[in-house]
Amino acid sequence: MSNLKEQKGQSSFPGGQWREDELRESKWMQFPREVIIGNDVLKETPAVLQKLKLTGKTFIVTGKNTADVAGNLILDILEKSGNDCYVYKSERASIEEVEKITAIAHDFKPMSFLGVGSGRSIDLAKLASKRCDVPFLSVPTAASHDGIASSRASIHSDEKSESYEAQAPIAVIADTGIISRAPFRLLAAGCGDVISNCTSVLDWELASRHQNEPFSDSAALMSKMSAEMIMDSAGLIRPGLDSSARLVVKALVLSGVAMSIAGSSRPASGSEHMFSHALDRIAKKPALHGEQCAIGAIMMMYLHGGDWKKIQNALIQIGVPTSATEMGISSEEIIEALLLAPTIRPERYTILGTGLAPSAAEKLATVTQVI
Ligand SMILES: NC(=O)C1=CN([C@@H]2O[C@H](COP(=O)(O)OP(=O)(O)OC[C@H]3O[C@@H](n4cnc5c(N)ncnc54)[C@H](OP(=O)(O)O)[C@@H]3O)[C@@H](O)[C@H]2O)C=CC1
Ligand SMILES: O=C(CO)COP(=O)(O)O
Numbered sequence: 001m002s003n004l005k006e007q008k009g010q011s012s013f014p015g016g017q018w019r020e021d022e023l024r025e026s027k028w029m030q031f032p033r034e035v036i037i038g039n040d041v042l043k044e045t046p047a048v049l050q051k052l053k054l055t056g057k058t059f060i061v062t063g064k065n066t067a068d069v070a071g072n073l074i075l076d077i078l079e080k081s082g083n084d085c086y087v088y089k090s091e092r093a094s095i096e097e098v099e100k101i102t103a104i105a106h107d108f109k110p111m112s113f114l115g116v117g118s119g120r121s122i123d124l125a126k127l128a129s130k131r132c133d134v135p136f137l138s139v140p141t142a143a144s145h146d147g148i149a150s151s152r153a154s155i156h157s158d159e160k161s162e163s164y165e166a167q168a169p170i171a172v173i174a175d176t177g178i179i180s181r182a183p184f185r186l187l188a189a190g191c192g193d194v195i196s197n198c199t200s201v202l203d204w205e206l207a208s209r210h211q212n213e214p215f216s217d218s219a220a221l222m223s224k225m226s227a228e229m230i231m232d233s234a235g236l237i238r239p240g241l242d243s244s245a246r247l248v249v250k251a252l253v254l255s256g257v258a259m260s261i262a263g264s265s266r267p268a269s270g271s272e273h274m275f276s277h278a279l280d281r282i283a284k285k286p287a288l289h290g291e292q293c294a295i296g297a298i299m300m301m302y303l304h305g306g307d308w309k310k311i312q313n314a315l316i317q318i319g320v321p322t323s324a325t326e327m328g329i330s331s332e333e334i335i336e337a338l339l340l341a342p343t344i345r346p347e348r349y350t351i352l353g354t355g356l357a358p359s360a361a362e363k364l365a366t367v368t369q370v371i
């Protein structure tokens, strides 16, 4: 093990030295047990619950739109197969919502939780299920974020965005029929969320070198690999294609597993995510999480001195916005978010350090063609 210690600070990528800081201590990692990806797999839900011995009472967390897309359908399927269900329609991924759901579930006593819908519904179901000590199944209706298979839950308030250790889904049921029929903007945003891993990993490496922060090569490699999968296949990602949905879901699962290995969102959330969380707070009308992280990644890659144009090109090829105008956000909001970003999660060391000078923030957004 001392050998590993000596290797700290060296490359985490093939050809470099292997670094698994956490090998020095015991670690508990959680991964999904069943991952079902394919067209029309929603109908397999009762069989999945039966296989996992979870048939009985099911707590479904879904959303206003996603209830019509999948929530009601899954309710029907489950009730017809003898399950008793409680349906909760989510509003916001806040701790108050988690507490509300937990209180209802305390009386309902479900065998399992299903998060059916967007990132918000999945995160709420994930954290509430952990608090109720009941398994959780992830049923995404869009491939818009990499929380579909991770053990983390991102919970937001007006003041902060926190990543909570929750639990990995015991199963992921990703119906690519539903996902490919979802607005393409959501799939493109999922690509943006995964591509943004490029800068998250660079920030993590920086923190490892500057702050001696524990680092995992396996988590970093997996995270980077998911980003490369999407960038290398950018030309194949098209609206309405089952194959595109499959590709993006696989990359999102890989990225989620990277977070579970790390035991934090570090491999998939760095300065670009801090910028996105800052925008959520500042912008009159925030864009999608993955869109904001993607634009953040272009700018943070510039700060890292890396190939930001490669990121920009891949995003353009897929159809992810690369400018403030395309995202419907003003230039002033972009600059303000860049300045606020380092205060969002100050304990997470990134390329933003303690902050940018206002003139540097403006130059950064201008040079990278974001504004
Ligand atoms: N836990 C983790 O590791 C991670 C968590 N996240 C979190 O996930 C969230 C982002 O998730 P994201 O899904 O992008 O955004 P949202 O949760 O904001 O959902 C986006 C919108 O898409 C709608 N929608 C979803 N699927 C469909 C569909 N098939 N057809 C029509 N509309 C649909 C939703 O409807 P409805 O109103 O019904 O929900 C919602 O209005 C953020 O809160 C982010 O912090 C992101 C990455 C990782
Ligand atoms: O969005 C994430 C990874 O894509 C993780 O979320 P946090 O930024 O909330 O940790």
Ligand SMILES: [Zn+2]
Pocket (backbone or CB within 6 Å): 145, 146, 193, 268, 269, 273, 289, 293
């Ligand atoms: Zn993200």
